[in-house]
Amino acid sequence: xxxxxxxxxxxxxxxVPCSLLVAFTxxxxxxxxxxxxxxxxxxxxxxxxxxxxxxxxxxxxxxxMQVLSNSFIYAIGTVPLAIALAIGMALLVNSRLxxxxxxxxxxxxxxxxxxxxxxxxxxxxxxxxIGLASQILNAFxxxxxxxxxxxxxxxxxxxxxxxxxxxxxxxxFYLAALQSIPTNLKDAARLEGAGSVRIFFDxxxxxxxxxxxxxxxxxxxxxFRLVDHIVVMTRGxxxxxxxxxxxxxxxxxxxxRDFAYGATLTVLMVVILGFMAxxxxxxxxxxxxxx
Amino acid sequence: xxxxLNRIAFATVAFVLAAVWGLPFLYSVWTAFHPEKYSAxxxxxxxxxLSNFTEAWQAAPFALYFLNTVILIVxxxxxxxxxxxxxxxxxxxxxxxxxxxxxxLVMVQLLxxxxxxxxxxxxxxxxIGLTDTIIGIALPYLTSAFGIFLLRQTFLTVxxxxxxxxxxxxxxxxxxxWTVYVPLARPVYLAYGLVSISFHWNNFLWxxxxxxxxxxxxxxxxxxxxxxxxxxxxxxxxxxxxxMTTAPLIIAFLIFQRQFVANFMRAGIK
Numbered sequence: 001x002x003x004x005x006x007x008x009x010x011x012x013x014x015x016v017p018c019s020l021l022v023a024f025t026x027x028x029x030x031x032x033x034x035x036x037x038x039x040x041x042x043x044x045x046x047x048x049x050x051x052x053x054x055x056x057x058x059x060x061x062x063x064x065m066q067v068l069s070n071s072f073i074y075a076i077g078t079v080p081l082a083i084a085l086a087i088g089m090a091l092l093v094n095s096r097l098x099x100x101x102x103x104x105x106x107x108x109x110x111x112x113x114x115x116x117x118x119x120x121x122x123x124x125x126x127x128x129x130i131g132l133a134s135q136i137l138n139a140f141x142x143x144x145x146x147x148x149x150x151x152x153x154x155x156x157x158x159x160x161x162x163x164x165x166x167x168x169x170x171x172x173f174y175l176a177a178l179q180s181i182p183t184n185l186k187d188a189a190r191l192e193g194a195g196s197v198r199i200f201f202d203x204x205x206x207x208x209x210x211x212x213x214x215x216x217x218x219x220x221x222x223x224f225r226l227v228d229h230i231v232v233m234t235r236g237x238x239x240x241x242x243x244x245x246x247x248x249x250x251x252x253x254x255x256x257r258d259f260a261y262g263a264t265l266t267v268l269m270v271v272i273l274g275f276m277a278x279x280x281x282x283x284x285x286x287x288x289x290x291x
Numbered sequence: 292x293x294x295x296l297n298r299i300a301f302a303t304v305a306f307v308l309a310a311v312w313g314l315p316f317l318y319s320v321w322t323a324f325h326p327e328k329y330s331a332x333x334x335x336x337x338x339x340x341l342s343n344f345t346e347a348w349q350a351a352p353f354a355l356y357f358l359n360t361v362i363l364i365v366x367x368x369x370x371x372x373x374x375x376x377x378x379x380x381x382x383x384x385x386x387x388x389x390x391x392x393x394x395x396l397v398m399v400q401l402l403x404x405x406x407x408x409x410x411x412x413x414x415x416x417x418x419i420g421l422t423d424t425i426i427g428i429a430l431p432y433l434t435s436a437f438g439i440f441l442l443r444q445t446f447l448t449v450x451x452x453x454x455x456x457x458x459x460x461x462x463x464x465x466x467x468x469w470t471v472y473v474p475l476a477r478p479v480y481l482a483y484g485l486v487s488i489s490f491h492w493n494n495f496l497w498x499x500x501x502x503x504x505x506x507x508x509x510x511x512x513x514x515x516x517x518x519x520x521x522x523x524x525x526x527x528x529x530x531x532x533x534x535m536t537t538a539p540l541i542i543a544f545l546i547f548q549r550q551f552v553a554n555f556m557r558a559g560i561k
Contacts, residue, residue, distance in 0.1 A: 002384060002385055002386040003384070003385060003386070004385065004386060004387065005381060005385035005386065005387035009381075009385070009464065010381065010385075010387060012377070013377045013378065013380060013381040013385075014377070014378060014381055014393075016374060016377075017374035017375070017377060017378045017433075017434040017439075018378070018393070018397075018434075020374070020430070020433050020434045021396075021397060021400060021434045021436070022396075023415070024405055024408070024412055024415070024430060024431035025399060025400045025403060025404075025405070025408065025431075026396065026399065027411075027415070028408040028410075028411030028412050028415065029403055029408060029411075031411045031414075032408070032410065032411050035411070088308070089308070092301075092304070092305040092308065092309075095301070095305070097301070097302050097305055098302075099306075102309070103305060103306075103309040105545075105548070106309040106310075106312045106313040107309065107312055108544075109313075109316060109541070109544075110312075110316070112489065112537075112540050112541060112544050113316075113493075113537050113540070113541075114492065114493035114495065114510075114511050114514075114536075114537060114540075115493060115495060116493075116495050116511045116514055116515050117511075117514065117533045117534075117536065117537045120319075120514070120518050120529055120530070120532075120533040121315050121316060121318075121319045121530075121533060122315060123518075124318070124319060124322065124526050124529065124530060125314075125315045125318060125319075127526070130526065132314065132315070132318045164312070164315070196297075221402070224407070225404060225406040225407050226406075227496065228495040228496055228511075231495070231496065231499070231515070232515055232518070232519075246406070246407060246496075249407075249409065249410065250409065250496065250500070253409070253410045253413075254413075254500055259410060259414065262410040263410055263411065266407065266408065266410050266411065269407050270403055270407070273402050273403065273407070274402070277402050
């Protein structure tokens with residue numbers, strides 16, 4: 001049906017946008033792969049081909065192992081918690097309680113704030129002594145905790161910040177899904193004698209599944225590519241206890257000026273994201289079989 | 292009876308959760324509007340003040356930072372709207388060799404986004420001498436796979452008969468794009484615009500890497516520099532600056548709450 005794209009028209013429509021896309025997405029990904037086989041050059045010594053040397057360093061890098069385990073704990077901890085809270089919030093906001101507008105504002109506001117602002121707000125909230133967190137602990141007669149300064153609590157503290165920022169956005173998607181559920185389904189279940197809890201798990205939850213998959217995929221990718229709060233609040237510390245993979249790439253490249261190793265870590269990041277995309281594909285295909 | 296109890300329990304959970312969620316932000320607001328000595332000291336009749344805001348505003352060139360952010364946002368948004376429209380139009384209205392392959396190449400950007408390619412993109416920028424410029428911050432974001440995808444989905448819903456009728460009337464490709472496709476996609480342009488503006492207002496790591504001098508810093512980078520270097524540990528100033536830099540977004544949200552929520556939903560679902 002469609003007409004053939006002439007060369008002239010194709011050039012006008014596609015050339016500029018596609019060159020930009022290639023220059024800043026495909027080219028850098030490919031270049032990272034190339035550079036990961038070379039070492040760092042300097043003005044005196046040009047960079048040399050070193051084979052898999054950078055990848056050997058990768059395997060022996062204890063700090064990287066900690067960063068990777070942090071990243072996975074962070075992703076596995078924040079994504080389900082944010083989703084569960086988002087579903088709860090959507091149910092509350094969608095209910096016939098008074099002041100739902102105010103609740104929605106409270107839940108959604110963190111999403112509107114830049115991560116840098118969120119980080120400042122929480123930096124203050126966590127501040128030992130003066131912060132609200134320690135004041136609340138003190139009010140209950142508990143000793144204050146140095147949330148960001150201790151290796152035991154720093155990662156968990158960053159996870160709380162991420163959940164606080166993201167849950168409100170996911171709530172919006174669930175709100176949309178809840179409002180599209182036909183009420184006659186719930187009425188039918190109620191006539192059959194099902195209570196609210198049963199209706200939620202047997203009627204509402206299955207209908208929320210597509211939303212959950214969509215949100216989970218986005219949340220998982222975000223968990224790997226948003227590290228603004230780490231930069232502002234802990235700089236990965238103390239002792240790398242709160243460092244995530246992208247923050248480590250940033251630190252290696254722009255802190256230690258090791259561009260070759262930064263490129264190698266970028267390749268690792270792309271591989272991890274590609275792996276997640278493959279799993280996502282597989283899950284979505286399986287879901288299609290059910291329907 | 293138990294239904295009433297359930298309702299009360301439900302309401303309690305709701306209010307507690309909403310209150311806890313609001314606490315960190317409210318605490319920041321409290322500190323920003325009170326003199327330093329009340330910053331961690333809750334006295335109901337503590338005097339309110341705006342001096343934290345004026346002091347923070349004068350301590351760093353925030354007006355300049357705001358201007359830079361606005362320039363950045365407008366540049367990216369205008370480029371996105373034009374370029375994504377062109378690509379989506381080509382995919383929807385024409386057939387050409389490698390179209391499917393090209394489309395999957397475009398979609399790669401959804402996964403491998405500029406945020407994770409900071410190392411090589413920085414090297415590219417320094418090769419072409421565009422580090423420490425606003426256009427340098429904008430370059431990797433000028434085309435957006437998300438925008439292309441969104442517009443393609445929308446253009447696909449435009450009835451072919453409309454397109455054909457316009458052709459009968461003798462309208463050319465550009466006229467058809469402008470009078471048939473673009474008007475029908477207006478809600479999607481609005482939704483995409485809101486998402487794009489809030490993304491680039493909030494973006495931080497890439498601008499932090501690219502910029503060195505205050506003349507080109509966007510507001511997020513300016514805020515982080517202010518909060519770490521210039522103000523030391525004066526929390527009331529940091530909080531005032533934080534609220535000040537996010538105020539435009541918060542005010543816009545309060546005014547357009549319904550449209551915002553509706554558009555975020557639309558952008559997410561498509």
